[in-house]
Amino acid sequence: MTNWQCNKCGYSIKADAPPEKCPSCSNECSFVDNSCYTPDCQGMQSDPRIKKQNENR
Numbered sequence: 001m002t003n004w005q006c007n008k009c010g011y012s013i014k015a016d017a018p019p020e021k022c023p024s025c026s027n028e029c030s031f032v033d034n035s036c037y038t039p040d041c042q043g044m045q046s047d048p049r050i051k052k053q054n055e056n057r
């Protein structure tokens, strides 16, 4: 399973594939894979650094 996050509202969902429409903001936004693959964010399902990149845009 992959952790997906809406790049507009920040809604995150766990699924094999991202939904076509965001259930939270109803936009056809692109979902970002923010699953954590590194051991330094153990216990967390998403990588906070990826979220930060989106906020900076």
Ligand SMILES: [Zn+2]
Pocket (backbone or CB within 6 Å): 006, 007, 008, 009, 010, 011, 022, 023, 024, 025, 026, 027, 029
């Ligand atoms: Zn959204």
